Amino acid sequence: MRTVNYEINLYGNSCNASLLQFDQSDKQEWKILWDSWNNLRVGLKQYGSRGPNLSEGLSESAFCLYSNSLKILNIQGGCDSSARQKYQGLVMNLLN
Numbered sequence: 001m002r003t004v005n006y007e008i009n010l011y012g013n014s015c016n017a018s019l020l021q022f023d024q025s026d027k028q029e030w031k032i033l034w035d036s037w038n039n040l041r042v043g044l045k046q047y048g049s050r051g052p053n054l055s056e057g058l059s060e061s062a063f064c065l066y067s068n069s070l071k072i073l074n075i076q077g078g079c080d081s082s083a084r085q086k087y088q089g090l091v092m093n094l095l096n
Contacts, residue, residue: 001026003073015077019070027065033058 001022008015037058041051064071 004070013077015075017072018074020064020073021070022061022065026061030058030061030065034062 001020004019004021006017006019008017037052037054044051060071063069
């Protein structure tokens with residue numbers, strides 16, 4: 001994975017976006033993290049505890065890995081603070 005920076009224009013607002021770009025080798029690393037989380041979940045259930053929630057870091061990365069999209073790390077400039085979530089799909093389409 002690598003960080004890339006783009007200047008984008010969203011509805012007339014200029015923004016600088018710092019994005020995380022994944023490649024195929026990142027799937028192997030993600031699988032290792034997934035297995036660790038799953039082992040913890042199964043282990044805790046053996047003690048009568050509920051398993052931990054799936055981390056946003058795992059779920060967001062999985063979405064990006066398997067949909068071949070970029071993960072927004074930071075947006076600065078004329079975009080409001082909700083741009084990180086609101087424009088995830090739009091940024092993906094603008095860069096493809």
